[in-house]
Amino acid sequence: MExxxxxxxxxxxxxxxxxxYLYANFYPSLCSFASSFFKQNxxxxxxxxxxxxxxxxxxxxxxxxxxLKSYLYFSVKNACLxxxxxxxxxxxxxxxxxxxxxxxxxxxxxIEQLLIEEEFYRQIHVAIxxxxxxxxxxxxxSLEGFSxxxxxxxxxxxxNTVKSLKLRAYSVLRKELSWSVLLFxxxxxx
Amino acid sequence: xxRFKQIDKIVKLLLIKRERALTEHExxxxxxxxxxxxxxxxxxxxxxxETKIPRKLDDLxxxxxxxxFREFERVAKQTKVRKLYRNAFKYAAILIPFVIAxxxxxxxxxxxKETPIATVVSEIxxxxxxxxxxxxxxxxxDLEVKKDLIADLDGIVVQNGPKEILYSSQETPQKxxxxxxxxxxxxxxxxxxxxxxxxxxxxxxxxxxxxxxVAFASNVREVYLQxxxxxxxxxxxxxxxxxxxxxxxxxxxxxxSFNIRAYSDEPELTxxxxxxxVSIKQLDSDQSSNLLPNxxxxxxxxxxxxxxxxxxxxxAWKNGRILFEDNTLxxxxxxxxxxxxxxxxxxxxxxxxxxxxxxxERYENLSQVxxxxxxxxxxxFNIVENTIIVN
Numbered sequence: 001m002e003x004x005x006x007x008x009x010x011x012x013x014x015x016x017x018x019x020x021y022l023y024a025n026f027y028p029s030l031c032s033f034a035s036s037f038f039k040q041n042x043x044x045x046x047x048x049x050x051x052x053x054x055x056x057x058x059x060x061x062x063x064x065x066x067x068l069k070s071y072l073y074f075s076v077k078n079a080c081l082x083x084x085x086x087x088x089x090x091x092x093x094x095x096x097x098x099x100x101x102x103x104x105x106x107x108x109x110x111i112e113q114l115l116i117e118e119e120f121y122r123q124i125h126v127a128i129x130x131x132x133x134x135x136x137x138x139x140x141x142s143l144e145g146f147s148x149x150x151x152x153x154x155x156x157x158x159x160n161t162v163k164s165l166k167l168r169a170y171s172v173l174r175k176e177l178s179w180s181v182l183l184f185x186x187x188x189x190x
Numbered sequence: 191x192x193r194f195k196q197i198d199k200i201v202k203l204l205l206i207k208r209e210r211a212l213t214e215h216e217x218x219x220x221x222x223x224x225x226x227x228x229x230x231x232x233x234x235x236x237x238x239x240e241t242k243i244p245r246k247l248d249d250l251x252x253x254x255x256x257x258x259f260r261e262f263e264r265v266a267k268q269t270k271v272r273k274l275y276r277n278a279f280k281y282a283a284i285l286i287p288f289v290i291a292x293x294x295x296x297x298x299x300x301x302x303k304e305t306p307i308a309t310v311v312s313e314i315x316x317x318x319x320x321x322x323x324x325x326x327x328x329x330x331x332d333l334e335v336k337k338d339l340i341a342d343l344d345g346i347v348v349q350n351g352p353k354e355i356l357y358s359s360q361e362t363p364q365k366x367x368x369x370x371x372x373x374x375x376x377x378x379x380x381x382x383x384x385x386x387x388x389x390x391x392x393x394x395x396x397x398x399x400x401x402x403x404v405a406f407a408s409n410v411r412e413v414y415l416q417x418x419x420x421x422x423x424x425x426x427x428x429x430x431x432x433x434x435x436x437x438x439x440x441x442x443x444x445x446x447s448f449n450i451r452a453y454s455d456e457p458e459l460t461x462x463x464x465x466x467x468v469s470i471k472q473l474d475s476d477q478s479s480n481l482l483p484n485x486x487x488x489x490x491x492x493x494x495x496x497x498x499x500x501x502x503x504x505x506a507w508k509n510g511r512i513l514f515e516d517n518t519l520x521x522x523x524x525x526x527x528x529x530x531x532x533x534x535x536x537x538x539x540x541x542x543x544x545x546x547x548x549x550x551e552r553y554e555n556l557s558q559v560x561x562x563x564x565x566x567x568x569x570x571f572n573i574v575e576n577t578i579i580v581n
Binding site for chain 1: 266352
């Protein structure tokens with residue numbers, strides 16, 4: 001929470017270091033979210049970049065990280081839909097019926113489902129990015145279903161090294177992820 | 191915005207589910223969402239499939255956030271320069287003293303850098319969430335190991351998480367015939383959050399032990415801080431005062447937050463009040479004193495003394511910081527040795543009384559803290575195994 005509050009202040013005061021944090025934490029996930037609307041990566045990155053620059057130039061202030069997060073995702077969504085409207089050949093979404101935006105279904109997923117998916121992977125991504133390259137590699141291999149023995153062979157290290165690297169990596173991950181989870185538990189009780 | 195609240199809630203539950211079993215209530219909330227639609231069900235299956243994580247992360251890494259940020263920085267600086275120029279006059283007046291001050295600091299630092307300082311060889315990591323739970327029947331549980339412990343004690347559900355242990359009463363409190371006590375001990379290098387059955391939160395610092403009822407009696411809530419330091423955020427309940435007993439005094443509260451430091455190896459016992467009101471009663475004496483916010487009561491051999499303090503200094507540990515302002519090296523190392531689980535040896539007794547200010551993250555390695563102390567050139571340190579030698 002402390003950390004969250006500080007970041008918010010940095011963002012509200014238009015401080016570059018606050019934006020550095022925003023990029024590291026949100027840029028890839030916002031791009032991935034935008035690419036649900038169309039598949040051209042360069043266009044997607046332009047849209048997200050534009051959202052950040054507009055935020056920088058605006059007078060928007062946020063009183064919670066959720067408000068900020070909500071602003072980012074929904075700005076990206078709106079920018080995507082506008083862009084599709086302008087170049088309707090890029091996408092096969094049909095705007096002629098002028099349906100409510102909320103009901104647009106992308107790859108059979110609703111906006112809510114997309115956001116849950118992106119947020120879930122975003123938090124794991126941010127936590128894993130904090131690991132050393134070695135630990136990161138081991139975690140990814142083990143998530144893919146490789147056994148300790150297979151990982152040891154793949155990386156040409158001893159099975160005990162794999163075990164201890166994995167243990168350390170998981171404890172770091174847990175530390176990263178647990179803070180938000182802990183705050184959540186406390187909030188649930190109120 | 192409310193839509194995002196629901197999204198956050200589901201994401202948190204999904205992440206928790208990867209770590210431990212969900213409580214009944216959590217599972218129900220998640221099930222409600224899963225059963226809402228077939229799409230939700232399919233998404234749930236997808237997200238719980240670990241083998242999909244590496245591919246998704248690969249997708250995310252493709253988007254080069256560092257490159258994008260550099261580009262953003264370029265654009266952002268242009269806008270900022272324009273804004274700055276407009277207010278140049280105003281800013282200049284404010285900035286000049288800072289420029290002079292920073293020049294002075296840079297000069298000072300330059301001097302410091304030229305003198306060789308002792309290098310710290312081994313890294314000593316910070317403390318972490320560790321605790322031992324002693325149940326009423328005398329059995330003992332290591333909470334660091336049993337992260338997914340969930341138990342039902344007489345209608346109270348006890349649940350251990352990564353950093354906290356939570357007691358929650360599902361039904362309205364009923365009269366328990368006999369009060370059952372649990373006890374938590376925090377070792378050196380540990381900390382933990384205890385949430386009592388009335389929702390009162392107690393942050394526990396290293397080398398601390400506390401005894402408390404699993405469920406409180408209906409007319410009074412009493413806990414026993416046997417040793418150490420704890421921060422209390424007490425749930426308001428007019429009909430049931432909350433009393434913290436320590437070896438030398440009792441603190442009586444109605445609903446408030448405060449910090450108690452009562453290490454048995456320290457001469458003073460202090461209570462620092464953040465919000466609300468508490469009254470303090472010395473044992474074996476009728477003397478009792480009221481404390482207002484931002485006041486601190488110190489109990490020593492000479493009795494209770496009350497003074498106004500900057501509370502931040504005293505609750506920094508709970509907020510994840512190591513904060514000292516003009517403290518002696520002896521005081522500083524007393525705290526550091528508990529948190530980093532180290533011993534300290536002073537080569538010259540005089541260096542115990544040297545004064546320092548420190549402000550760093552509590553979760554940094556010890557070397558970070560020592561570096562700051564060494565920068566002042568007043569002291570340098572060697573680490574031999576787990577002992578810090580002050581030269």
